[in-house]
Amino acid sequence: GENVEQHPSTLSVQEGDSAVIKCTYSDSASNYFPWYKQELGKRPQLIIDIRSNVGEKKDQRIAVTLNKTAKHFSLHITETQPEDSAVYFCAADSSYKLIFGSGTRLLVRP
Amino acid sequence: DADVTQTPRNRITKTGKRIMLECSQTKGHDRMYWYRQDPGLGLRLIYYSFDVKDINKGEISDGYSVSRQAQAKFSLSLESAIPNQTALYFCATSDRTGKETQYFGPGTRLLVL
Numbered sequence: 137g138e139n140v141e142q143h144p145s146t147l148s149v150q151e152g153d154s155a156v157i158k159c160t161y162s163d164s165a166s167n168y169f170p171w172y173k174q175e176l177g178k179r180p181q182l183i184i185d186i187r188s189n190v191g192e193k194k195d196q197r198i199a200v201t202l203n204k205t206a207k208h209f210s211l212h213i214t215e216t217q218p219e220d221s222a223v224y225f226c227a228a229d230s231s232y233k234l235i236f237g238s239g240t241r242l243l244v245r246p
Numbered sequence: 247d248a249d250v251t252q253t254p255r256n257r258i259t260k261t262g263k264r265i266m267l268e269c270s271q272t273k274g275h276d277r278m279y280w281y282r283q284d285p286g287l288g289l290r291l292i293y294y295s296f297d298v299k300d301i302n303k304g305e306i307s308d309g310y311s312v313s314r315q316a317q318a319k320f321s322l323s324l325e326s327a328i329p330n331q332t333a334l335y336f337c338a339t340s341d342r343t344g345k346e347t348q349y350f351g352p353g354t355r356l357l358v359l
Contacts (some may be wrong), residue, residue, distance in 0.1 A: 137305075145286065151322070170347070179336065180289065180348040226290060232280070233304070235350060238288040 138230030142237025150245050151215050158241045159226035160208045168229040169202060169209045173237075175222045181187070183224075204222040216244045249273045252351040253338050255266040259327050260359050265352050267322045269337030275349075276342050278320040283353075292335075295320055300347060327358045 139162040142220075149155050167188035172180040186193045186200045186209065193200050197216075201210040213220055221244045227234040249268055250271045258264050260271030269278065270312040280292040293312040301312060309331060313321045 142288070181350070181354050182347045185347070233291060233294055235291070235305075236281075236289040238286060 138235040140237045146241045148243045153202045155213045161228040166228040172225045260356045265324045269320045269341045275339040277340045279338040280322045281336045302327040329351045
C-alpha cells in the first residue's frame with residue numbers, strides 16, 4: 137500500500153524567511169497530492185493541492201511542486217508570518233482514499 | 247467547518263467500556279472517514295465508507311467498528327476501550343470522486359483510563 141514520508145518533523149524559521157516541507161510517496165498510481173494545515177486545537181483544513189498533470193501550483197505565498205518521476209512533492213511558504221505557525225500534513229491518494237504524512241510542526245519566530 | 251459535526255467533543259471513559267463517537271454532515275457528500283491522530287504519527291485511517299452500503303477497513307481498524315446509518319451519519323465504536331486508544335479522533339467527508347478536498351469535523355478528544 138501507499139506510504140507517505142514527511143520531513144522535517146519540526147521546522148523553526150524567522151518571520152519573513154521561507155519554509156520548505158518535503159514528502160515522498162511510494163504508490164506510482166497516486167495522482168492527487170493535497171496539503172492540510174492544522175492550527176493548535178483546530179481541525180485540519182486544505183490549503184493547497186496539486187494533481188499529477190502539473191508540476192507546480194501557486195496560491196499567493198504558498199506553492200507546491202511535484203516530481204512524479206522521483207515520487208516527491210514539496211510545500212513552499214514564502215515571507216512567513218506568525219500566523220503560519222501550525223502543523224502541516226501532506227497526503228497522497230491511494231485506492232480512492234488519502235494516506236497522510238506524519239506532519240511537520242512549523243514555528244515562525246517573530 | 248460547521249457542516250461536519252462530531253459528538254461528543256471530549257470524553258473520558260474507563261478501560262473495558264463501550265463507547266460510540268458520532269459524526270454528522272450536511273454537505274451531501276457520499277464518502278465519510280474516521281481518522282485517529284496521535285502526536286508524531288499524523289492522521290491514520292481507521293475506517294471509511296463510500297456510501298450507505300459500503301464499509302472498508304483502514305490501516306488501523308483493530309479494536310474499532312463503524313456504522314453508516316445514513317448518508318449523513320457515520321459512527322465509530324470502541325467495543326471495549328483500552329488506554330492506548332486515547333487519542334484525538336476526526337471524522338471527514340469528501341465528494342464522490344474521493345480525489346477532492348476532505349472536510350474534517352472538529353474532533354473528539356478521548357481519554358481512556
